[in-house]
Amino acid sequence: MGDVLEDRSSVTVVTSSSSRYARQLPLIGENGQQRLKESTVLVAGIGGLGGACALYLAAAGVGHLILLHDGVVQLPDLNRQTLMNWESLGRPRVEEAEKTLRAFDPDLKVTTIQGKVGEVSLDTWLKQADLVIDARYDMEERFKLNELCVRQGVPMMEAAMYGWEIFLFWVIPKLGPCLECLHARDAAEAWQPLGFPVLGAVAGAAGAMAASEAVKWITQKRVAGGGRGLSMGTLFSLHLLYMDTHAIQVARNPHCPVCGDRPHVRV
Numbered sequence: 001m002g003d004v005l006e007d008r009s010s011v012t013v014v015t016s017s018s019s020r021y022a023r024q025l026p027l028i029g030e031n032g033q034q035r036l037k038e039s040t041v042l043v044a045g046i047g048g049l050g051g052a053c054a055l056y057l058a059a060a061g062v063g064h065l066i067l068l069h070d071g072v073v074q075l076p077d078l079n080r081q082t083l084m085n086w087e088s089l090g091r092p093r094v095e096e097a098e099k100t101l102r103a104f105d106p107d108l109k110v111t112t113i114q115g116k117v118g119e120v121s122l123d124t125w126l127k128q129a130d131l132v133i134d135a136r137y138d139m140e141e142r143f144k145l146n147e148l149c150v151r152q153g154v155p156m157m158e159a160a161m162y163g164w165e166i167f168l169f170w171v172i173p174k175l176g177p178c179l180e181c182l183h184a185r186d187a188a189e190a191w192q193p194l195g196f197p198v199l200g201a202v203a204g205a206a207g208a209m210a211a212s213e214a215v216k217w218i219t220q221k222r223v224a225g226g227g228r229g230l231s232m233g234t235l236f237s238l239h240l241l242y243m244d245t246h247a248i249q250v251a252r253n254p255h256c257p258v259c260g261d262r263p264h265v266r267v
Contacts, residue, residue: 045069050135072091075089131214157171
């Protein structure tokens with residue numbers, strides 16, 4: 001793509017793929033940048049975490065984002081949801097997110113899905129996705145998305161936060177443990193989706209970390225210095241109040257109803 005010169009208020013702006021991504025090309029290379037451009041990522045949950053993740057994926061040059069969320073923007077959302085603003089109040093969350101992302105990068109392809117996991121069909125979109133970011137606030141939806149990704153063989157980054165804590169976990173179908181190996185299914189029954197404390201900076205940090213993992217995955221870790229992604233089967237946690245990190249190894253459950261030797265996927 002050649003450079004495009006555009007005059008905005010007497011300021012000449014140069015836009016091109018080489019110029020826009022010049023600062024990250026030394027890190028991922030031209031081939032890595034091309035991989036990002038050709039990739040599709042489904043982000044389930046466009047709140048503080050998912051919104052930050054979507055923004056940084058767009059900034060990195062991911063070509064197609066599929067955004068899923070239900071409901072409209074409400075005042076308590078604005079302590080963390082940086083894709084929204086005061087004028088977004090009362091408007092559909094995914095539409096406001098799309099508007100902000102398109103303003104950020106007009107070349108970005110954005111598909112929006114208004115609804116919850118389990119209430120809308122995701123089969124077609126999952127077939128297009130290279131990976132999924134699970135940032136849903138509802139555990140029941142997380143379990144359903146886990147089942148869908150395992151069934152269709154789509155890698156999923158499980159990203160979550162609670163208060164000051166961040167949690168990351170890769171679900172790699174047929175190779176490693178899934179979400180149901182990590183958490184008992186009945187955990188969803190006791191979870192209060194809108195009852196946990198949220199600090200915007202923590203949600204944003206979690207989203208940025210999930211985006212970083214996604215970039216490494218898409219570029220196949222072709223980064224300067226080698227690097228590595230979060231290991232499969234590792235539950236990583238970061239407590240920002242104390243700056244403590246923990247990594248717990250999770251084994252695949254051979255009797256797991258979703259990914260076990262004889263799975264009984266409920267979807």
